[in-house]
Amino acid sequence: MHKQASCLYALTGLIAVLTGTPQLQATELSEDDFLQDLPVVLSATRLVQDKRDAPVATTVIDREMIDASGFTEIADLLRYVPGFVVNYDSGHVQAASYHMLNNNLARRMQVLVDGRSVYIPSLLGVQWISLGISIEDIERIEVIRGPNAASYGSNSLLGVISIITRHASQDKGVMAKINAGENNLAEGFLRLGGGSENLDVKVTAAYRQDAGFVERYDSYQVRKLNARADYQADLNDRLTFYATFNDAKVQEDNVFSRDIPNHPANILSRTFQMDWTRSLSANEDLKFQYYRQCYGKQNRYQHAGTPLFIDQGRHSERDDFEFQHTLSPLDNLNMVWGAGLRTDQVFSEYYLGQTPARTNRSYRLFGSLAWNITASTLLNAGVMLEKYQITAGTELSPMLSLNHYLTNTDTIRVSASTAIRSPGLIEEYTDVRVGGNTIAYDAGKLAPERILAYEVGYLGRFPHYRASLDLKLYHEYIRNLISLAAADAAGNLPYHFANQDNAETQGLEATFSFKPNHKLRLEFSYAHAHIQASDVRNTTQYTNSSPNDSFSLQIIQRFIQGYQGSLNVFYHSEMKQLATEDMRSANTRINLRLGKTFKLAGNKTDVSFTVQNLLNEFETTRLKNVARRRIYLSLKLEFR
Amino acid sequence: MDKIQQRFCSACLLIFLYISLTLSNPAQAKDNINIVVVLSKNTHPYQQFHKQLEATLISDEQRSIKIFVIHSDIIESISELSDSGINPDFIIAAGTRAAQELIKLETSTPIIFSLLPGSSYQNNIQNSRYCRIKNRCSAVYLEQPIDRQFLIIKKGLPDIRSLGIILGPSSAIMRNSILRAEKKYGIDVRIELAEKGNNPIILADSLSKTSEALLAIPDPDIYNRRTAKGILISTYKYQIPLIGYSHGFVHAGALFSIYSTPEQIASQTGMMLMQAILSSQKELPLPEYPHAYTVEINPAVMRSLRSRINFDKSISDN
Numbered sequence: 039m040h041k042q043a044s045c046l047y048a049l050t051g052l053i054a055v056l057t058g059t060p061q062l063q064a065t066e067l068s069e070d071d072f073l074q075d076l077p078v079v080l081s082a083t084r085l086v087q088d089k090r091d092a093p094v095a096t097t098v099i100d101r102e103m104i105d106a107s108g109f110t111e112i113a114d115l116l117r118y119v120p121g122f123v124v125n126y127d128s129g130h131v132q133a134a135s136y137h138m139l140n141n142n143l144a145r146r147m148q149v150l151v152d153g154r155s156v157y158i159p160s161l162l163g164v165q166w167i168s169l170g171i172s173i174e175d176i177e178r179i180e181v182i183r184g185p186n187a188a189s190y191g192s193n194s195l196l197g198v199i200s201i202i203t204r205h206a207s208q209d210k211g212v213m214a215k216i217n218a219g220e221n222n223l224a225e226g227f228l229r230l231g232g233g234s235e236n237l238d239v240k241v242t243a244a245y246r247q248d249a250g251f252v253e254r255y256d257s258y259q260v261r262k263l264n265a266r267a268d269y270q271a272d273l274n275d276r277l278t279f280y281a282t283f284n285d286a287k288v289q290e291d292n293v294f295s296r297d298i299p300n301h302p303a304n305i306l307s308r309t310f311q312m313d314w315t316r317s318l319s320a321n322e323d324l325k326f327q328y329y330r331q332c333y334g335k336q337n338r339y340q341h342a343g344t345p346l347f348i349d350q351g352r353h354s355e356r357d358d359f360e361f362q363h364t365l366s367p368l369d370n371l372n373m374v375w376g377a378g379l380r381t382d383q384v385f386s387e388y389y390l391g392q393t394p395a396r397t398n399r400s401y402r403l404f405g406s407l408a409w410n411i412t413a414s415t416l417l418n419a420g421v422m423l424e425k426y427q428i429t430a431g432t433e434l435s436p437m438l439s440l441n442h443y444l445t446n447t448d449t450i451r452v453s454a455s456t457a458i459r460s461p462g463l464i465e466e467y468t469d470v471r472v473g474g475n476t477i478a479y480d481a482g483k484l485a486p487e488r489i490l491a492y493e494v495g496y497l498g499r500f501p502h503y504r505a506s507l508d509l510k511l512y513h514e515y516i517r518n519l520i521s522l523a524a525a526d527a528a529g530n531l532p533y534h535f536a537n538q539d540n541a542e543t544q545g546l547e548a549t550f551s552f553k554p555n556h557k558l559r560l561e562f563s564y565a566h567a568h569i570q571a572s573d574v575r576n577t578t579q580y581t582n583s584s585p586n587d588s589f590s591l592q593i594i595q596r597f598i599q600g601y602q603g604s605l606n607v608f609y610h611s612e613m614k615q616l617a618t619e620d621m622r623s624a625n626t627r628i629n630l631r632l633g634k635t636f637k638l639a640g641n642k643t644d645v646s647f648t649v650q651n652l653l654n655e656f657e658t659t660r661l662k663n664v665a666r667r668r669i670y671l672s673l674k675l676e677f678r
Numbered sequence: 679m680d681k682i683q684q685r686f687c688s689a690c691l692l693i694f695l696y697i698s699l700t701l702s703n704p705a706q707a708k709d710n711i712n713i714v715v716v717l718s719k720n721t722h723p724y725q726q727f728h729k730q731l732e733a734t735l736i737s738d739e740q741r742s743i744k745i746f747v748i749h750s751d752i753i754e755s756i757s758e759l760s761d762s763g764i765n766p767d768f769i770i771a772a773g774t775r776a777a778q779e780l781i782k783l784e785t786s787t788p789i790i791f792s793l794l795p796g797s798s799y800q801n802n803i804q805n806s807r808y809c810r811i812k813n814r815c816s817a818v819y820l821e822q823p824i825d826r827q828f829l830i831i832k833k834g835l836p837d838i839r840s841l842g843i844i845l846g847p848s849s850a851i852m853r854n855s856i857l858r859a860e861k862k863y864g865i866d867v868r869i870e871l872a873e874k875g876n877n878p879i880i881l882a883d884s885l886s887k888t889s890e891a892l893l894a895i896p897d898p899d900i901y902n903r904r905t906a907k908g909i910l911i912s913t914y915k916y917q918i919p920l921i922g923y924s925h926g927f928v929h930a931g932a933l934f935s936i937y938s939t940p941e942q943i944a945s946q947t948g949m950m951l952m953q954a955i956l957s958s959q960k961e962l963p964l965p966e967y968p969h970a971y972t973v974e975i976n977p978a979v980m981r982s983l984r985s986r987i988n989f990d991k992s993i994s995d996n
Contacts (some may be wrong), residue, residue: 064848065796065898066798066848066898067798067800068798069794071795071896071898071901071902072821074924074926076927076929077906079906079910079929087981088983159872177915205907207879207907207908208911208915210878224988235903235904236903273929321977366977366978372981444737510991545831556887
């Protein structure tokens with residue numbers, strides 16, 4: 039044991055030397071410590087808006103909640119957000135959406151990682167296993183519950199999920215973590231972080247394998263590598279670089295069709311992002327962002343019983359440049375305005391009927407302001423102007439909200455906001471033919487989907503009890519929903535994409551947070567939703583795409599000697615199953631986690647035991663996604 | 679106190695000093711007093727110090743005050759002044775480097791060590807061979823007394839119940855003063871003592887979880903350019919404010935800082951010098967903490983953290 043400890047000490051020292059971890063030595067204090075300038079850290083761009091001032095309801099999932107959740111998949115964390123529905127299409131295809139989850143792609147949400155959209159143009163959605171980051175990289179997830187195109191642009195139709203990774207300065211040294219459990223779960227993470235006075239760098243490598251659902255052919259292995267560098271060029275200029283590499287080997291099946299055999303597929307995605315922020319003052323920033331995203335899926339199989347090979351491969355590239363100016367021209371006025379340019383390219387002979395790429399270039403101009411009209415009234419107003427190459431006309435999405443502080447602790451909010459979802463290239467130019475038969479065709483120009491949402495909110499803080507309550511009443515009108523239309527009422531081929539549905543959603547959401555002391559924390563959220571939709575093609579596509587009632591509960595308790603426990607309960611009433619009109623029954627899921635934090639040779643060590651789905655409650659539907667109880671163990675070592 | 683009042687008070691003090699000087703030696707011939715000001719560097723803060731010091735030291739009918747400024751080759755430059763017949767009556771050292779050079783002097787000129795931290799004076803200057811002679815040395819410290827910091831925090835953030843503080847090798851000595859202030863102001867203080875091998879960013883992260891604000895106590899091993907960013911990000915992660923001790927900290931993202939500007943330190947140094955000139959034995963008083971200070975607020979951080987500070991904006995108490 040002593041030898042092991044010595045080895046760990048030696049390793050720690052070596053790591054400290056390698057990574058430049060700040061070590062303490064007695065240094066004489068001088069006037070320089072008082073007179074020196076320091077680089078702007080909390081600039082106007084980085085500062086988030088307080089919940090009281092936000093134009094629409096927001097939820098933050100922080101690191102403590104993530105650690106205590108017992109989840110190993112990022113999408114599952116959204117179960118804590120009231121109104122969110124998370125479901126699995128297969129073991130490696132997770133779908134998560136706000137208010138309306140009618141298919142496996144959840145294409146009506148804007149999902150950002152460090153400000154970079156991870157929406158994949160060739161997929162018309164987000165692939166959660168291909169984000170390039172793992173759950174260990176996340177600092178917090180900010181969820182904007184409602185449309186907010188004025189700030190986030192197209193696709194922020196139902197809401198915005200903004201994933202923020204940990205700053206490189208927070209992750210110095212080495213972190214190694216393994217998770218191992220039932221159903222062939224094996225995960226490994228290795229993170230190295232270091233730097234100098236002006237540069238912080240970290241690199242994370244991660245591996246995950248999972249057997250998927252027992253009755254499906256959907257196991258997968260994912261290898262991820264990501265790097266982040268934060269460089270302080272001078273006192274006011276900050277550069278941040280991000281790069282991700284994600285390689286997933288997945289098994290594909292089709293539980294509804296025997297024509298598609300079980301087969302393997304490969305998904306490769308890469309991103310690069312560069313942000314340059316210049317702080318003109320504590321209240322004024324200029325920010326330039328560029329990112330490039332490449333995604334490719336190899337998916338070739340032999341059509342069952344025929345000599346025909348089908349290649350459903352797809353590849354896409356996205357380049358995006360944005361400029362943003364954040365400023366406070368007056369004490370009671372904060373503003374942001376900017377412009378962006380994006381080019382999407384999709385290559386897919388199967389879906390587009392041609393080998394060359396289809397391209398969609400878009401331009402955007404946006405601005406918003408938060409104006410304290412009086413000491414107790416805040417006006418948020420914003421607008422986004424978007425122009426897409428593939429659609430006619432220019433789209434305008436305004437937003438307006440009024441937040442009134444009844445007291446120092448009580449705020450009410452009334453807002454109206456709009457957003458659009460521009461049709462994707464595959465929707466606009468779809469041309470699928472198999473063996474000479476037309477499966478789907480391009481039926482002409484599609485209009486963007488559009489939402490108008492009204493919201494009344496209340497945010498109460500009860501400092502005496504260290505509690506808070508967040509209530510939201512909403513009514514949303516969604517027009518021109520795009521979905522596949524059949525050739526006739528019987529649902530025969532060929533299909534085409536059409537603006538064929540409208541929907542109205544209304545409901546109530548509540549979040550209660552209680553932190554009586556530093557050892558206990560309780561987070562509870564509840565949502566009641568009701569959807570009325572035209573559902574032209576089938577009877578339940580949108581109407582039942584959300585449960586009427588759902589809730590989540592998280593209780594985190596810290597005990598003495600580093601022990602901690604957490605209980606996580608999730609419930610939803612019945613709702614439509616993904617990809618079918620079948621109904622999922624009401625479901626309760628409980629995750630239990632017990633952990634201990636201690637020092638091993640001076641280094642922070644965490645061990646934990648997690649039970650997912652404690653009650654072993656699962657649904658049996660035609661999708662065969664039977665999620666049984668799973669136990670896994672986790673060991674995390676941090677050498678700093 | 680508004681600016682007009684502050685200026686009025688400063689003017690009254692100068693008039694009082696002027697009258698005292700005039701009445702104390704009515705029949706004497708005009709004295710020539712040579713002041714040598716030694717700046718550690720010739721950069722902006724030191725120039726501000728020098729400029730304000732000159733504005734404070736005013737010649738009158740009884741005394742002619744001549745100021746000579748040195749910022750390089752300190753010992754040699756003072757020797758050159760002596761060689762040319764200018765013997766300093768007083769020396770003012772601005773900053774640590776100037777102080778460390780001046781204690782090597784072979785003369786007996788009284789020196790006011792200014793614009794330097796108290797610990798720097800107490801550890802390296804006060805007990806030097808030069809300063810062992812009674813009343814030959816004094817100082818105006820740069821840092822704020824702990825009691826004042828707590829008073830301002832209590833005034834600015836009246837609801838605050840817990841305060842996290844990291845102490846390192848240089849600041850550990852402040853522990854007892856902090857514990858006294860904790861009792862006096864009824865704020866629960868959580869202290870993390872940084873030992874060799876500890877990463878200040880991790881300590882800040884841990885304290886930020888359990889405290890309602892973090893108070894930065896100057897210590898170069900804890901707060902420096904390399905760690906400031908990580909510490910600020912930790913506090914921001916838990917949505918708690920950091921209270922700093924310099925303009926640099928406010929600029930970087932602290933909610934507010936309590937500090938004395940070089941001008942404020944220079945004014946006090948000038949006043950201390952005038953008292954010495956007026957005293958019959960030309961004796962220096964005891965070292966002093968700054969009388970005047972500034973509380974500078976970062977409005978963007980204030981808005982973001984929804985901190986309700988009981989100051990409308992930055993204040994300056996002269």
